[in-house]
Amino acid sequence: MSNQATTLFDKVWDAHVVRKIADGPDVLFIDRHFIHEVTSPVAFLGLEQRGIGVLYPERTFATADHNTPTINQHLPVQDPLSAIQLKALETNSAKYGISHWGLNNPKNGIVHVVGPENGITLPGMSIVCGDSHTSTHGAFGAIAFGIGTSEVEMVLSSQCIMQPKPKKMRISVNGQLQKGVVPKDVVLYIISQLTAAGATGYFVEFAGDVFENMTMEGRMTVCNMSIEMGARGGMVAPDETTFNYIQGREKAPKDEAWDKALAYWKTLKTDADASFDKEYQFNAADIEPMITYGTNPGMGIGISQSIPTAESIGSGQASFDKSMAYMGFQQGEAMMGKKVDYVFVGSCTNGRIEDFRAFASVVKGRKKADHVTAWIVPGSHIVEAQIREEGIYDILTEAGFQLRQPGCSACLAMNDDKIPAGKYAVSTSNRNFEGRQGPGARTLLASPLVAAAAAVTGVVTDPRELLV
Amino acid sequence: MAYDKFTVLQSSAVPLPIENVDTDQIIPARFLKATERKGFGDNLFRDWRYNNDDSPKQDFVLNNPIYSGKILVAGKNFGSGSSREHAAWAIYDYGFRCVISSFFADIFKGNSLNIGILPVTVSAEFLDKIFKAIEADPKTEIKVDLPEQKVTIVATGEQESFDINGYKKHNMMNGFDDIDYLQSAKEDIKAFAAQSLY
Numbered sequence: 091m092s093n094q095a096t097t098l099f100d101k102v103w104d105a106h107v108v109r110k111i112a113d114g115p116d117v118l119f120i121d122r123h124f125i126h127e128v129t130s131p132v133a134f135l136g137l138e139q140r141g142i143g144v145l146y147p148e149r150t151f152a153t154a155d156h157n158t159p160t161i162n163q164h165l166p167v168q169d170p171l172s173a174i175q176l177k178a179l180e181t182n183s184a185k186y187g188i189s190h191w192g193l194n195n196p197k198n199g200i201v202h203v204v205g206p207e208n209g210i211t212l213p214g215m216s217i218v219c220g221d222s223h224t225s226t227h228g229a230f231g232a233i234a235f236g237i238g239t240s241e242v243e244m245v246l247s248s249q250c251i252m253q254p255k256p257k258k259m260r261i262s263v264n265g266q267l268q269k270g271v272v273p274k275d276v277v278l279y280i281i282s283q284l285t286a287a288g289a290t291g292y293f294v295e296f297a298g299d300v301f302e303n304m305t306m307e308g309r310m311t312v313c314n315m316s317i318e319m320g321a322r323g324g325m326v327a328p329d330e331t332t333f334n335y336i337q338g339r340e341k342a343p344k345d346e347a348w349d350k351a352l353a354y355w356k357t358l359k360t361d362a363d364a365s366f367d368k369e370y371q372f373n374a375a376d377i378e379p380m381i382t383y384g385t386n387p388g389m390g391i392g393i394s395q396s397i398p399t400a401e402s403i404g405s406g407q408a409s410f411d412k413s414m415a416y417m418g419f420q421q422g423e424a425m426m427g428k429k430v431d432y433v434f435v436g437s438c439t440n441g442r443i444e445d446f447r448a449f450a451s452v453v454k455g456r457k458k459a460d461h462v463t464a465w466i467v468p469g470s471h472i473v474e475a476q477i478r479e480e481g482i483y484d485i486l487t488e489a490g491f492q493l494r495q496p497g498c499s500a501c502l503a504m505n506d507d508k509i510p511a512g513k514y515a516v517s518t519s520n521r522n523f524e525g526r527q528g529p530g531a532r533t534l535l536a537s538p539l540v541a542a543a544a545a546v547t548g549v550v551t552d553p554r555e556l557l558v
Numbered sequence: 559m560a561y562d563k564f565t566v567l568q569s570s571a572v573p574l575p576i577e578n579v580d581t582d583q584i585i586p587a588r589f590l591k592a593t594e595r596k597g598f599g600d601n602l603f604r605d606w607r608y609n610n611d612d613s614p615k616q617d618f619v620l621n622n623p624i625y626s627g628k629i630l631v632a633g634k635n636f637g638s639g640s641s642r643e644h645a646a647w648a649i650y651d652y653g654f655r656c657v658i659s660s661f662f663a664d665i666f667k668g669n670s671l672n673i674g675i676l677p678v679t680v681s682a683e684f685l686d687k688i689f690k691a692i693e694a695d696p697k698t699e700i701k702v703d704l705p706e707q708k709v710t711i712v713a714t715g716e717q718e719s720f721d722i723n724g725y726k727k728h729n730m731m732n733g734f735d736d737i738d739y740l741q742s743a744k745e746d747i748k749a750f751a752a753q754s755l756y
């Protein structure tokens with residue numbers, strides 16, 4: 091045993107290395123594998139063409155989310171191609187003995203919402219899925235990251251993938267967050283400071299009292315967006331908050347298995363003198379409610395600020411101009427007061443119960459602005475049930491909002507929920523790329539509080555003005 | 559999925575001097591609905607390449623007949639965003655075998671190597687030289703030599719080395735993929751799984 095100080099990331103990574111290849115990647119064992127309808131069909135096809143099977147079907151979980159409609163889920167899916175993918179997921183899962191939560195299954199929902207809420211995601215695990223926001227699961231102190239379809243095929247056939255070990259970065263945020271500043275603002279702020287490529291090649295650990303004091307939902311929002319600064323994933327050391335969240339969930343360990351797991355989980359933290367390849371430190375008090383103005387998630391500012399110049403954010407002028415032309419904005423303009431056509435609350439970033447509580451806290455006693463179309467989409471059926479149980483549904487309805495059924499919805503313009511060309515949408519999702527929410531759609535990423543303020547006023551509004 | 563071996567590629571190149579080209583631009587989500595790995599090249603850069611009525615946008619580089627070749631040269635941070643391997647399939651299916659940039663997003667880079675596209679990272683200065691060379695002569699040829707790990711602007715002889723790990727290089731040169739390797743490691747994997755906590 092060496093007694094060298096190590097990081098949380100090293101501990102979890104090293105515990106999963108089956109083999110090291112000289113001048114090559116590590117063979118990494120994968121504890122949990124999530125699949126969905128879009129990135130898995132070709133992987134199953136590959137297995138068939140090679141004549142190989144699924145090695146450990148019990149370690150893979152399937153859920154349908156990207157293509158699914160968010161109304162009338164009891165009816166047959168209208169889009170024929172979507173229907174084929176959904177059917178393929180069901181058939182492939184059945185054929186290989188993989189647990190499958192399809193449409194209308196009470197456990198169905200967005201993959202990164204249902205994994206944690208059912209106790210499938212646990213500290214110290216290695217977790218992959220053919221979806222870049224797999225980084226969400228890092229909130230539990232797991233190494234979790236998105237993979238391509240070839241890698242989905244690798245995991246199905248061998249429960250391993252081949253990965254060079256990333257470098258390590260620690261991002262610490264300390265101090266007290268201002269009122270109205272929520273986890274989404276913290277992560278949008280970090281990305282605006284690092285840029286959309288600032289953490290490429292790194293795995294990030296989020297540390298400091300801001301994250302220690304955050305709920306699991308908040309930590310998931312933050313880790314979810316670590317990919318938006320280019321990082322492979324992000325993680326937070328597991329603590330009492332984590333253990334309390336997990337205990338009693340359906341697939342979480344029970345009794346003796348729980349005690350054994352817990353003892354191990356408590357060892358999962360970065361040693362005091364461990365070193366990182368890169369470190370950043372931010373002050374919580376500097377963070378405002380955030381909003382993006384451009385076409386990558388690094389193009390974000392405090393809501394009271396005006397749009398910066400290409401030079402001040404270190405972007406190439408041509409790319410910046412292209413982005414501004416797409417958005418219909420100009421440098422130097424204020425974001426506040428800009429007209430909003432759509433509001434989208436949902437996605438694996440902000441589709442959990444806390445996000446709807448936050449949204450409701452602002453819209454309560456107010457009315458939806460007439461010209462705003464709002465899509466309020468829970469991340470799972472379990473979240474939907476909570477919304478109803480907690481009376482949030484009534485607050486929403488009274489304010490003129492409708493609740494849709496769970497799914498990825500307007501996050502990626504793959505199902506029926508698309509923002510029309512030229513329209514402005516304040517969205518709680520994670521990407522504001524050109525066309526992400528529909529061809530020509532213009533996305534302003536923000537927190538559920540900022541989304542709520544926009545939904546009731548019809549313009550970009552500082553939610554702090556509406557909070558009592 | 560087996561792919562063609564990659565050793566030395568000499569070809570003219572298509573320039574895309576835009577930064578942060580994300581995978582939603584490479585292939586928009588609405589085209590990800592196939593259950594097979596064919597035909598994605600038609601929708602490569604769909605919304606930059608075609609108008610809403612499917613007519614080609616004349617000012618987009620893929621619609622400009624003076625540019626062609628098996629090499630795509632792109633601005634920094636190419637392939638950010640979604641993990642969709644479809645982005646790499648679309649590039650391959652369109653006919654590119656190599657992408658040169660000064661910076662690649664991680665997942666895209668991994669996906670490319672897995673399906674037989676060589677991502678070549680060069681310095682910002684060298685990238686600029688390549689763009690200038692193509693601007694001066696759209697037919698200028700670029701030579702990508704994987705065994706030697708060198709990229710050369712043929713006309714001027716200007717050259718730069720690039721990095722790739724030995725394992726991936728061996729795979730690319732032989733058309734092997736990771737699944738072949740992992741199948742051969744099954745016994746070790748089973749032994750590992752047997753002592754796993756989860």
Ligand code: SF4
Pocket residue numbers: 155156200201202221223437438439497498501502519520
């Ligand atoms: S909600 Fe959006 S980011 Fe999350 S899994 Fe679905 S499509 Fe991907």
